[in-house]
Amino acid sequence: MRTTVGIVGGGPSGLLLARLLHRAGIDSVVLESRDRAYVERRQRAGILEQATVDALCAAGAGGRLAREGIVHDGIELRYDRRAHRVDFPSLTGGRRVWVYAQTEVVKDLIALQLAEGGPLFFGAEVHAVEGADTAQPVIRYTHEGREHSLTCDYVVGCDGFHGVARTAVPEQVRSTYERSYPYSWLGVLAEAPPVHDELVYAHSERGFALASMRSPQVSRLYLQVPNGTDPAHWSDERIWDELDARFALDSDPAWRLNRGTVTAKSVLPMRSSVTEPMRYGRVFLAGDAAHIVPPTGAKGLNLAAADVIVLARALGAWHESGSVELLDAYSDTCLRRVWRAEQFSYFMTTTLHTDPGQSGFDTRLQLSQLDRIATSPHAAAELAENYTGLPLG
Known part of the structure; x- marks a missing residue:
């Protein structure tokens, strides 16, 4: 097989990227190692930032979110047996968050992808991403008992910290910064x-x-x-x-x-973890493949969404004009936001625990x-x- 963008991992970031690329007229293939039932029942995050909600709506996945999502205008802090409410709109010029479980986001994106998007293969175990520094990297995987190869213009690793995509970035190039609590x-x-x-x-x-x-x-x-x-x-x-x-x-x-x-x-x-850089050759890392935050600050899913929003824009610019300027800036652009989110998550974690x-x-x-x-x-x-x-x- 051949595709423009090979996406390793069918979680929220990989699926959102596939949808954004589909809307931009860019073909992709999503390879997910787990079966559909497992992916759709995985319990993860439940807080969505405005930018994440906007991206889901732009991807055509905002219908059920608009009906069932719960808008939150603040949080309550309890300490020393007292309570204090932090009001978001008054402090941020109107910004707020939504409660809508990651499992529901994934269900919505899977349904759209299967109905009108590019190929989405469940039970596709990726063994290797080869040729990251070449013009045509290749993803090697097993699906339904058969070995396959997928040749791509670009590969995006959305397969988590223990996924294969991270290993496409050579150890001598890759740095990982970690903290356990x-x-x-x-x-x-x-x-x-x-x-x-x-x-x-x-x-x-x-x-x-x-x-x-x-x-x-x-x-x-x-x-x-x-x-x-x-x-x-x-x-x-x-x-x-x-x-x-x-x-x-x-x-x-x-x-x-x-x-x-x-x-x-x-x-x-x-735990906290950041892998740098988030791009090597024609392989890009997104979501947990590049960074992990403790859940106290509600940043994990939103950081992953931010990565693929930035990447979709960069791939869109390349597709339309051939410019690689935004692709070349991808890692630096994302890491600035990643480290800010890491600091905030660390602050929330160490202040409250x-x-x-x-x-x-x-x-x-x-x-x-x-x-x-x-x-x-x-x-x-x-x-x-x-x-x-x-x-x-």
Whole structure:
């Protein structure tokens, strides 16, 4: 087979790129190692920035999002048994975020791609990306028991940190910067209506907690837990009791979450990672293949979307005029935004979580920082601007 753009990975970034290219008249092939059912039920992020929403609408995938997405104009911070709301529109000139689960984004994009887009192969295991520094790189993969090769003008790796595409960038050229955190998240899906209409981030001596949602009937909840925690050791009752304890308020001692059936539990390690450069020859990296952020700042899916929006524009310019100026600038353009998002995610993570080894002095510094956000419009605006999304350029 031959195509203009070979896309390795059928997650949200790979699928969004394929749709944007289709709209620009550029052909592509998407290769996804997992089956469709697995991809469509993977639980991941749920917060979309305005730029991500705009890109999904431009790709023709905004219909169900407009009907079912939940607009959020702020978040609530709880600390020292107090609550403070950060209002996004007033601090950012009108920007906001949407709650719409990554699983739903993926379902929408898959349906569009299969209905009117280029080839999308599930169960296509990529073994190698060869010839990155040549005019025609080749993707070698297995599909339905047969070996195949896909010759491309350009290859985009959207297959995650452990994917094959990263290895197309030679080790002597590639640099990876990483940080691991001494705690994880216990994530819970529950058939329980959210008790609050916006996300609630809690700092407490017992550890971090987050109350989010997937719909008006389904809550998505998180607890800070030690690394290596087995979710089976947390009973439903223990989870609800611990969440209530961490969200406790002196001003409203009776405040409690709505309880319901817990339908899923998983433990998510917290880490940061950036691989540079994000382009080598005719191979480009996007999303988790190039960078990972802890989920505290809601940046992972949005960073991946930003990468492919920038890349789609660059490929569009090349397709229309033959200019490679934007393609040559891709890595630098994306990395500026990536590192800003890494810094924000690090700030949110280290400010809200309790490090197992932290001192009382460290805790007081965290509370001081949170109090500054609550009392300084400048500090609140910086948080709101980063949370709702920085410019793509």
